[in-house]
Amino acid sequence: MSGKDRIEIFPSRMAQTIMKARLKGAQTGRNLLKKKSDALTLRFRQILKKIIETKMLMGEVMREAAFSLAEAKFTAGDFSTTVIQNVNKAQVKIRAKKDNVAGVTLPVFEHYHEGTDSYELTGLARGGEQLAKLKRNYAKAVELLVELASLQTSFVTLDEAIKITNRRVNAIEHVIIPRIERTLAYIITELDEREREEFYRLKKIQEKKKILKEKSEKDLEQRRAAGEVTEPANLLAEEKDEDLLFE
Amino acid sequence: MPDCAELYFNVDHGYLEGLVRGCKASLLTQQDYLNLVQCENLEDLKIHLQTTDYGNFLADQTGPLTVSIIDTKMKKKLCREFEYFRNHSLEPLSTFFTYMTCSYMIDNVILLMNGALQKKPVKDILVKCHPLGSFMEMEAVNIAETASDLFNAILVETPLAPFFQDCMSENTLDELNIELLRNKLYKSYLEAFYTFCKNHGDVTAEIMCPILEFEADRRAFIITLNSFGTELTKDDRESLYPTCGKLYPEGLRLLAQVEDFEQMKRVADHYEVYKPLLDAVGDNNGGKTLEDVFFEHEVKMNVLAFNRQFHYGVFYAYIKLREQEMRNIVWIAECISQRHRTKINSYIPIL
Numbered sequence: 001m002s003g004k005d006r007i008e009i010f011p012s013r014m015a016q017t018i019m020k021a022r023l024k025g026a027q028t029g030r031n032l033l034k035k036k037s038d039a040l041t042l043r044f045r046q047i048l049k050k051i052i053e054t055k056m057l058m059g060e061v062m063r064e065a066a067f068s069l070a071e072a073k074f075t076a077g078d079f080s081t082t083v084i085q086n087v088n089k090a091q092v093k094i095r096a097k098k099d100n101v102a103g104v105t106l107p108v109f110e111h112y113h114e115g116t117d118s119y120e121l122t123g124l125a126r127g128g129e130q131l132a133k134l135k136r137n138y139a140k141a142v143e144l145l146v147e148l149a150s151l152q153t154s155f156v157t158l159d160e161a162i163k164i165t166n167r168r169v170n171a172i173e174h175v176i177i178p179r180i181e182r183t184l185a186y187i188i189t190e191l192d193e194r195e196r197e198e199f200y201r202l203k204k205i206q207e208k209k210k211i212l213k214e215k216s217e218k219d220l221e222q223r224r225a226a227g228e229v230t231e232p233a234n235l236l237a238e239e240k241d242e243d244l245l246f247e
Numbered sequence: 248m249p250d251c252a253e254l255y256f257n258v259d260h261g262y263l264e265g266l267v268r269g270c271k272a273s274l275l276t277q278q279d280y281l282n283l284v285q286c287e288n289l290e291d292l293k294i295h296l297q298t299t300d301y302g303n304f305l306a307d308q309t310g311p312l313t314v315s316i317i318d319t320k321m322k323k324k325l326c327r328e329f330e331y332f333r334n335h336s337l338e339p340l341s342t343f344f345t346y347m348t349c350s351y352m353i354d355n356v357i358l359l360m361n362g363a364l365q366k367k368p369v370k371d372i373l374v375k376c377h378p379l380g381s382f383m384e385m386e387a388v389n390i391a392e393t394a395s396d397l398f399n400a401i402l403v404e405t406p407l408a409p410f411f412q413d414c415m416s417e418n419t420l421d422e423l424n425i426e427l428l429r430n431k432l433y434k435s436y437l438e439a440f441y442t443f444c445k446n447h448g449d450v451t452a453e454i455m456c457p458i459l460e461f462e463a464d465r466r467a468f469i470i471t472l473n474s475f476g477t478e479l480t481k482d483d484r485e486s487l488y489p490t491c492g493k494l495y496p497e498g499l500r501l502l503a504q505v506e507d508f509e510q511m512k513r514v515a516d517h518y519e520v521y522k523p524l525l526d527a528v529g530d531n532n533g534g535k536t537l538e539d540v541f542f543e544h545e546v547k548m549n550v551l552a553f554n555r556q557f558h559y560g561v562f563y564a565y566i567k568l569r570e571q572e573m574r575n576i577v578w579i580a581e582c583i584s585q586r587h588r589t590k591i592n593s594y595i596p597i598l
Contacts, residue, residue: 067581067587067590070582073577074577074578078375080375081358082425085358085361085362085365086361121424121477123473124487125430125433125473127538129473129537130536130538
């Protein structure tokens with residue numbers, strides 16, 4: 001990052017106006033981006049808090065679900081192969097929706113049930129109650145997992161967005177604006193210098209002219225004193241006009 | 248001479264009865280359970296089990312110990328003991344043993360049928376089958392294309408054939424819901440077993456028939472309880488009740504019309520054996536469930552079977568008690584490994 005960097009442009013008044021406009025534009029842009037970054041950071045913190053809450057709850061729910069699995073196995077025996085063999089379509093499905101925060105689209109997952117419970121009659125003769133409890137616990141766990149997935153994807157997306165926005169804000173603040181300001185300063189100094197040069201030139205010319213004038217005046221005096229100079233006739237001072245026939 | 252069992256029993260079955268009584272003496276006692284409950288992790292559990300009759304059954308286990316490994320090894324041990332009994336048995340004890348394995352065979356057959364219909368590789372399913380229920384034609388299951396082929400080619404050879412014939416004709420094998428099929432098979436099996444014991448007469452009938460009656464009624468109650476809120480129709484439900492119990496016929500008819508737990512309790516009030524059982528059921532959180540109450544009653548009956556001599560019930564009772572013990576140990580192991588000790592004492596004490 002060289003400190004002497006400025007935009008190469010021919011210094012003129014027009015250039016100056018253009019640069020001023022650019023500076024204003026850059027400043028407005030930086031303010032807008034800062035606002036966006038603040039909004040994103042706010043949302044980010046909210047999501048972080050929610051993630052921590054959900055993860056703690058998740059730990060509890062999974063523990064409960066694993067324990068209810070042990071209970072069900074105690075009463076119903078080993079039903080795992082039966083369950084695995086009867087798998088066909090998913091009952092709990094997920095829809096992905098979009099949420100917009102300060103221009104950043106975040107994905108949101110929402111679950112919905114489809115179809116009937118194909119394991120209604122499993123454990124009919126042994127352990128049905130425990131199996132029902134097990135199904136409930138794991139259903140709760142799945143719902144929590146979906147929510148957690150939503151939150152985590154938003155977290156990651158927001159993180160990226162915030163980094164990019166902050167990078168842009170910093171770039172404008174520390175690179176673009178100083179560059180424009182330096183260019184402006186350069187233009188102004190150039191213009192001032194040009195004015196001074198003009199002024200000096202004018203002054204010099206005036207001096208020269210004065211000297212020239214004085215010289216020619218002196219000459220004239222000398223010639224007048226030597227009688228060589230005839231003054232041209234002064235029309236206004238004449239009393240008699242030869243051209244007039246009748247007086 | 249059916250009344251003189253004492254004279255003839257030991258000729259054929261004395262050795263095995265002595266053996267099974269010795270095995271029964273090695274079941275875990277209350278003190279053992281107290282020790283197990285106080286273990287901190289699964290390694291401690293293994294060390295405690297080494298002092299019991301289980302001995303070093305986990306000795307060659309190199310990797311980290313999990314509950315499923317303990318479960319598999321215990322099952323293998325039980326299977327070995329059972330095979331030993333079976334190989335040394337004579338008729339009619341051998342038929343009795345075959346009847347005992349039928350319930351596991353039913354589960355295995357359902358698994359295999361399901362797997363064959365979904366074209367899953369047979370090897371995977373064979374691993375999941377219960378070892379006590381293995382039969383010779385198991386690997387041949389994958390050659391059948393449809394369920395009726397399966398029945399015609401393979402199942403006809405197994406002891407399960409008559410149960411299939413009771414349930415349905417062959418063409419409906421494809422459409423029936425698997426769970427309904429399983430329960431219907433079990434119903435036929437239970438009734439056949441009951442008839443066998445009754446015909447055998449003697450002390451065996453005196454011991455086994457009440458046990459099997461209880462099993463039938465227990466299934467009726469549990470099926471009723473679990474069918475509340477499902478799509479099972481009342482007629483379907485009634486067709487799943489085994490008829491060899493005390494509830495047959497009026498109780499079963501009443502049970503088929505029941506809509507909720509309170510009505511079920513009122514049906515049970517008619518029978519003095521089941522009234523206290525259903526009254527002992529607590530409410531949803533914290534109290535005992537109906538299943539727990541039934542487990543306890545079953546264990547009591549099985550322990551009482553050892554008070555008489557010269558009958559086959561001791562074998563049945565021993566296997567059932569061993570299974571309950573295995574379930575208890577797995578329960579305690581799960582509680583320990585998941586560090587969820589609040590309900591660790593909910594196992595069913597045996598002795």
